[in-house]
Structures are given as structure tokens and as C-alpha cells.
Amino acid sequence: MPQLRFSAVEEAFSRPTVQFEIPKEKISEIFGINVFDRKKMQQYLSKDAYESVINAIDKGSRIERKVASQIAAGMKAWAIDRGATHYTHWFHPLNGSTAQKHDAFFTTGAENQAFETFSGDLLVQQEPDASSFPSGGIRNTFEARGYTAWDPSSPAFVLEQTLCIPTIFVSYTGEALDFKTPHLKSLMALDKAATEVCKYFDKDVKKVVSNLGWEQEYFLVDEALHKARPDLALTGRTIMGHAAAKDQQLADHYFGAIPDRVERFMKHFEIECYKLGIPVKTRHNEVAPNQFECAPIFEEANLAADHNQLIMSVMDKIARKHKFRVLFHEKPFKDVNGSGKHCNWSLMTDTGVNLFSPGGTPKNNLQFLTFLLNTLNAVNKHAALLLGSIASEANSHRLGANEAPPGIMSVFIGKTLSKVLDELQEKVHDKKMTPDEKSELKLEVVGKIPEILLDNTDRNRTSPFAFTGNRFEFRAVGSSANCASPMTVLNAAMAQQLTKFKSDVDKLIEKGIKKDEAIFQCIRKLIIASKNIRFEGNGYSKEWVIEAEKRKLPNISEATTAFKTFISPSAKKLMNEFYVFSDRELQARFEIKNEIFIKKVQIESRVLADLAINHIVPTVLAYQNVLINNVKGIKDLFADEREFDALAKPQLQTIKKISVHLKNIREKVKEMVEKRKEANKIQEADKKAKAYSFSVKPYLEEIRYHIDKLELIVDNQMWPLPKYRELLFIR
Ligand code: ADP
Ligand code: MG
Numbered sequence: 254m255p256q257l258r259f260s261a262v263e264e265a266f267s268r269p270t271v272q273f274e275i276p277k278e279k280i281s282e283i284f285g286i287n288v289f290d291r292k293k294m295q296q297y298l299s300k301d302a303y304e305s306v307i308n309a310i311d312k313g314s315r316i317e318r319k320v321a322s323q324i325a326a327g328m329k330a331w332a333i334d335r336g337a338t339h340y341t342h343w344f345h346p347l348n349g350s351t352a353q354k355h356d357a358f359f360t361t362g363a364e365n366q367a368f369e370t371f372s373g374d375l376l377v378q379q380e381p382d383a384s385s386f387p388s389g390g391i392r393n394t395f396e397a398r399g400y401t402a403w404d405p406s407s408p409a410f411v412l413e414q415t416l417c418i419p420t421i422f423v424s425y426t427g428e429a430l431d432f433k434t435p436h437l438k439s440l441m442a443l444d445k446a447a448t449e450v451c452k453y454f455d456k457d458v459k460k461v462v463s464n465l466g467w468e469q470e471y472f473l474v475d476e477a478l479h480k481a482r483p484d485l486a487l488t489g490r491t492i493m494g495h496a497a498a499k500d501q502q503l504a505d506h507y508f509g510a511i512p513d514r515v516e517r518f519m520k521h522f523e524i525e526c527y528k529l530g531i532p533v534k535t536r537h538n539e540v541a542p543n544q545f546e547c548a549p550i551f552e553e554a555n556l557a558a559d560h561n562q563l564i565m566s567v568m569d570k571i572a573r574k575h576k577f578r579v580l581f582h583e584k585p586f587k588d589v590n591g592s593g594k595h596c597n598w599s600l601m602t603d604t605g606v607n608l609f610s611p612g613g614t615p616k617n618n619l620q621f622l623t624f625l626l627n628t629l630n631a632v633n634k635h636a637a638l639l640l641g642s643i644a645s646e647a648n649s650h651r652l653g654a655n656e657a658p659p660g661i662m663s664v665f666i667g668k669t670l671s672k673v674l675d676e677l678q679e680k681v682h683d684k685k686m687t688p689d690e691k692s693e694l695k696l697e698v699v700g701k702i703p704e705i706l707l708d709n710t711d712r713n714r715t716s717p718f719a720f721t722g723n724r725f726e727f728r729a730v731g732s733s734a735n736c737a738s739p740m741t742v743l744n745a746a747m748a749q750q751l752t753k754f755k756s757d758v759d760k761l762i763e764k765g766i767k768k769d770e771a772i773f774q775c776i777r778k779l780i781i782a783s784k785n786i787r788f789e790g791n792g793y794s795k796e797w798v799i800e801a802e803k804r805k806l807p808n809i810s811e812a813t814t815a816f817k818t819f820i821s822p823s824a825k826k827l828m829n830e831f832y833v834f835s836d837r838e839l840q841a842r843f844e845i846k847n848e849i850f851i852k853k854v855q856i857e858s859r860v861l862a863d864l865a866i867n868h869i870v871p872t873v874l875a876y877q878n879v880l881i882n883n884v885k886g887i888k889d890l891f892a893d894e895r896e897f898d899a900l901a902k903p904q905l906q907t908i909k910k911i912s913v914h915l916k917n918i919r920e921k922v923k924e925m926v927e928k929r930k931e932a933n934k935i936q937e938a939d940k941k942a943k944a945y946s947f948s949v950k951p952y953l954e955e956i957r958y959h960i961d962k963l964e965l966i967v968d969n970q971m972w973p974l975p976k977y978r979e980l981l982f983i984r
Pocket of ligand 2: 468546548
């Protein structure tokens with residue numbers, strides 16, 4: 254008898270809601286109490302030290318060693334006041350997790366005197382042993398050291414008695430080994446390029462900031478059930494399991510009432526987030542049962558990316574307190590929707606203008622159009638690389654599965670805005686009008702935009718990249734991804750596009766064309782060029798795949814093919830031009846992506862072989878024996894052949910059916926193991942990953958097919974693993 258499954262189900266279904274004390278204070282009163290933000294810096298730092306940090310944040314200026322010591326002393330004093338005993342550099346290595354190594358402030362001096370210390374040197378830079386983090390060949394073993402360096406633009410915070418200092422992580426030779434370093438570089442490149450373009454419209458603009466508002470989708474599973482599913486525990490997803498009779502067909506979960514237990518958990522982790530300065534705002538049920546979403550108020554992109562990494566670890570910890578496990582895997586359950594992480598992206602000037610929000614003056618509208626069209630063209634030019642930036646083993650289960658866009662990039666801007674672009678394209682072209690008439694007409698068209706957008710509720714949820722009124726929403730990003738990865742590519746692509754735009758407009762101005770007219774002419778070209786990437790229809794449809802092929806848009810949902818975009822000539826040119834990645838760094842990322850892919854498939858394949866042979870096959874044989882004994886009994890009781898046939902026929906058929914499935918499972922497991930062995934002999938990571946993708950991975954589905962069929966045949970009492978109907982519905 255599968256004890257584990259039944260005791261797990263019982264435990265999960267009778268689990269009481271975990272209580273915890275909700276603070277009496279208003280959210281605004283606890284918000285950021287564990288963050289060393291500007292207010293606390295003012296309190297704990299000297300005027301000089303404070304100004305030095307602020308300049309570093311706002312202008313990227315260097316902090317001198319002497320001042321760093323003062324800052325460290327102030328930071329330590331604040332952290333100890335907040336109950337911290339330890340400190341750590343907090344960074345995002347390329348294995349996708351958050352890394353930290355805690356050291357105590359406490360130390361001993363002469364005569365064993367104990368005291369707390371934290372120096373400026375330790376704040377600014379540390380040298381963790383980098384040998385266990387993926388480096389893609391950048392780090393030789395004799396250069397195992399890596400450097401972490403303080404990122405003052407993301408404030409330090411106290412998490413469970415440890416002062417966490419956000420840092421970048423680079424190799425001994427200076428190459429990035431993390432997500433943050435290239436992200437920061439791309440933000441700088443975009444700031445520079447966008448500011449230059451903004452100056453056409455407003456000379457006072459000195460800085461353009463990227464904003465990011467992510468929407469984090471996730472599943473919750475009861476802890477006991479999670480424990481009873483080795484596949485969930487080891488791979489983050491169910492690699493077998495037949496669909497429940499009812500899951501999301503009735504769409505009755507989406508935006509429905511949040512189960513009590515879950516709401517408690519949400520409130521709990523949200524409170525922890527508020528203390529850490531993460532401005533979480535929205536919570537709701539998602540489409541699939543047990544699937545939920547959480548979204549904050551958008552923030553400056555680097556901080557938002559850090560906050561997303563932080564929230565995933567906070568959610569994981571708090572979920573355990575509520576006897577849940579939170580799943581960030583992109584596709585934990587077959588046949589129900591997977592999870593994404595929509596990245597809402599916008600650009601804002603230091604004069605307070607959202608560059609994706611029209612309105613105010615015709616000038617503002619023209620600026621809006623400039624940025625909108627440059628975005629469309631940036632996405633068009635680097636569509637393949639953007640797909641590469643969101644590609645992973647797990648996300649490939651989700652893309653194109655009729656719940657998320659296929660591996661084709663397209664941009665949705667809505668019918669009304671498209672019409673404005675068409676109109677504008679014609680007006681700029683009209684040769685019969687005088688320049689003044691033209692300008693007036695064009696401004697008239699441009700002037701209509703704000704009203705149009707105001708009542709334009711046009712939404713297309715099937716688009717991987719959609720304009721949603723005042724921002725773009727990159728929807729193809731996977732739920733477990735680090736936002737910095739897609740954002741880095743997007744920012745760099747945009748920086749390149751804006752730089753080109755600026756140079757094109759300047760060339761026309763040099764020829765004596767007036768500025769506005771020059772901008773209109775360049776915009777017209779962008780309107781035409783952007784048609785290729787604009788798509789208003791159903792992104793999940795078969796027609797779109799055919800249409801996209803005609804447009805020569807890349808269609809890449811197989812992960813290892815997508816990885817290759819990182820080492821394409823156009824990626825190298827882009828990333829070198831804007832100092833975001835060197836060729837070596839791109840090559841390293843390519844290697845790392847492949848290595849992670851190999852390991853993920855390898856683990857899944859091992860877990861599946863174990864479960865199939867050691868859990869499923871013995872259970873099925875036991876059930877088959879029950880049937881065989883039943884048939885034998887019938888034979889004893891009914892000597893008459895016709896009577897026997899009538900009574901035993903269904904069982905005999907099932908016995909045969911079972912044998913066929915068992916034979917298939919055994920054979921395919923054997924073949925899969927052979928294919929794994931062959932793949933393991935390959936040295937180069939990319940070729941090995943391809944072997945895993947094309948000759949090992951397909952077995953996972955094939956074997957699963959037979960197991961899932963058997964799940965429907967075998968006595969429910971004997972089935973060893975919690976079923977979908979048990980896993981997917983929190984009581
Ligand atoms: P929906 O699911 O309808 O797209 P949500 O409320 O779940 O909307 O999430 C919207 C996300 O977009 C939030 O994270 C929000 O902060 C973010 N957002 C809103 N305006 C902007 C903006 N101008 N720039 C970047 N992100 C934004
Ligand atoms: Mg949402």
C-alpha cells in the first residue's frame with residue numbers, strides 16, 4: 254500500500270491555516286524598515302559620506318576608500334540596531350540563484366577582547382572563492398578567485414539578522430559572472446542614447462531611467478504532497494501524472510476568491526517584503542488551479558531586478574512556514590498553464606516624463622512616437638537575441654503550448670495606434686503639400702494619440718511583447734528567470750536603435766532640413782520598417798506561424814537553438830558596441846546556458862528512470878497480479894468456457910494492455926539511458942546539449958505517456974504518487 258501518498262493526502266487535506274501575527278502598523282509605517290535607504294543614511298552617515306553615496310547612486314561617481322570606511326561604520330551601526338549580527342555580499346551568479354556567505358561583525362582583538370567591526374574595504378569589495386559558480390570557461394582553476402563589488406544603487410538591507418549588500422560578481426580577470434553587471438552596463442548605455450534623443454524635445458533632460466514592474470506567477474503545493482513526489486522535489490516539476498478530470502477548463506480559478514491558507518501565506522510574505530522595501534501591490538489567483546500572481550509597483554530596473562530575486566527567496570522561506578512549497582518552475586504541471594514573469598518596461602526622464610506615455614503637448618507626442626517606433630525596430634532587429642534571452646530548458650515547455658506565445662517575437666500596439674502610424678506614414682509622404690501644411694497635418698495626427706489611447710482598452714494577451722498604454726510588457730519571460738537577462742538585451746538593443754536614430758536625424762539636419770521635419774522623415778522610415786514585427790492577431794494560432802515565416806521572423810522555441818543567438822555576429826556587434834558583453838563573456842554565457850540545460854535534462858531523465866522502474870513498474874505488476882488471480886479464480890468457479898470468457902474477458906484485455914505499457918516503459922527507459930551515455934561522451938557543451946535536447950529529452954514524454962495511461966488503469970489504492978487532482982487543489 255502506498256502509505257506515503259495517502260498519509261500525505263490526509264495531512265494536506267486536513268492542514269489547518271497557519272496563523273501568524275499581522276503587525277498593527279500601517280504598511281507605510283513598516284515599509285523599508287530593514288533597508289538602509291536615503292533616510293537612514295542621512296541619520297547614520299556624516300554629511301560628506303551621505304553626499305558621496307548619493308552622488309554614486311545618481312551620477313555613478315566613485316566612492317573614495319576613506320569615505321567608504323565611514324559609510325561602512327554607519328551601515329554597521331544601523332544594521333546592528335536592526336538586530337544584525339552578520340554581513341554578506343549578496344549577488345546573482347549565473348546558476349540563477351542568489352549567493353551569500355555570512356560573516357560575523359564580531360571579532361576578537363588583543364587579550365581576547367570581543368567587539369563588532371566592519372571596514373570600508375569589506376563593504377566595497379570581497380574575494381569569494383568563485384570555483385563553485387558557473388563561469389563558462391572564463392575562470393581557470395588557478396584563478397578561482399572572483400570579486401564582488403558593492404552596487405550602491407541598490408540599497409543594503411537586513412534579512413534575518415544579516416546585513417545584505419547587493420554586489421556585482423566578476424572574475425579575477427574582470428569578466429562578468431553574474432546577471433547584474435551586464436544589466437547595469439546596458440542601463441548606462443540606454444541612458445546615454447535615450448538622453449541624447451530626448452534633447453531634441455527638451456534640452457533639460459540629463460538622464461533617462463529604465464523602469465521595471467514584474468509580475469511573478471507561481472504555484473503552491475502542500476508540503477506533504479510535495480515530499481511524496483520525488484520529481485517535484487528534485488526537478489521542480491511533475492515529470493509524470495495524468496491530467497485531473499477538472500483543472501482549468503471552467504476558468505473558475507482566475508481572479509477567484511483566494512483560499513484562506515493561501516491568503517495567509519500571501520499576507521505573511523508581503524509583510525516581509527514591505528519591511529525589505531519591496532512595494533508589492535497586487536495579488537490574485539491565476540488561470541491554473543493553485544496558481545497565483547504577485548506584482549509590485551514598478552521601480553528603477555536594477556532595483557526591481559534585485560527585488561524580484563529577493564522576493565523569490567522570501568516567498569520560498571515563508572511558504573515553508575505555511576507548510577507550502579512554492580514552485581517557480583515554468584511548467585510544473587502538464588496540460589495546465591505554466592508560469593511566466595511578465596516584465597513591464599518603460600523609460601522615464603529625470604524631468605518626470607514617461608517616454609511611452611503620450612500627452613501634454615504635440616512635442617511630447619512626437620517624442621512618444623519616436624520612442625515607441627524605436628522600440629518596435631529594436632525588437633525587430635534583435636528578435637532572435639530577445640528569444641535567446643528568455644530561453645531555458647524549463648521555459649521551452651511553456652512557449653508555444655497554447656498558453657504562452659510561440660518562439661516568435663512580435664509586438665502588439667493595438668489597432669488604433671496602428672491606424673495612426675499608417676496615417677502618419679501617408680501624410681509625411683504627401684508631395685503635394687507645402688512643408689508647413691505637412692507639419693500642421695502631421696501634428697494634428699500626432700495630437701490625436703492621447704485621446705485614442707485613453708479609451709483604447711485593446712489588450713492582446715497572446716503577444717509576447719505588447720504595448721499597454723504607457724509601457725511595454727515582455728510576456729515571454731519565464732517565471733524562474735532573472736529579469737536582468739531579458740532586460741539587458743532589450744536595453745542594449747534600444748540603445749543601439751536610438752543611437753542610429755540620432756545619427757540619421759542629425760544627418761538630415763546637417764543637410765538643412767528642419768529638426769521636426771527630419772524627425773518625421775526618420776519616423777516614417779521606422780513606421781515602414783516596423784511593419785514586419787507588428788502583429789495584432791492571435792499569437793497562439795497556426796496562421797501566425799505561417800505568416801511569421803513569410804516575414805522571415807525567427808521562430809525558436811527549442812532552447813539550445815535559442816542559446817546560439819548569444820554568439821551570433823549581430824549579438825557580438827551589439828554587445829561590443831555598447832560595452833555590455835565582450836565576446837568572451839558572450840561565449841561564456843552560451844556555454845553556461847548549455848551546461849545548465851544538460852544538467853536539467855540529465856536530472857529529469859534520471860529521476861524518471863528511477864520512478865518508472867522502482868515505483869511505477871512494481872506497482873503495476875502488483876495490480877496485474879491481482880487481475881491474474883482474479884482470472885484464475887473465475888476459471889476455478891466457472892468451468893463453462895463461454896461463461897468464463899464473458900466474465901474474464903475485460904480483465905484479460907487489461908492484463909494485456911498493462912503488459913504492452915510495461916514493455917514500452919522498460920524498453921524506452923533502457924534506450925534513454927543508452928542515449929544519455931552516448932551524449933555524455935561528447936565534450937563540447939553545445940553539441941552535448943543538442944544531443945540531450947534531441948535524443949534524450951523526447952524519451953521523457955514518451956515514457957510519461959505510458960505511465961500516465963497506466964495511472965488510469967491501476968487501482969487508485971495502489972498508485973504510489975499523489976495525483977494531479979490531489980496536488981492541484983488546496984483545501
Ligand atoms: P496586468 O496583469 O493587467 O498586466 P498587473 O497589475 O498585474 O497588470 O501588473 C502590472 C505591472 O506593470 C505592475 O508591476 C506595475 O507596477 C507595472 N507598471 C505599471 N506602469 C508601469 C510603467 N510605467 N513602467 C513599468 N512598469 C509599469
Ligand atoms: Mg497581472
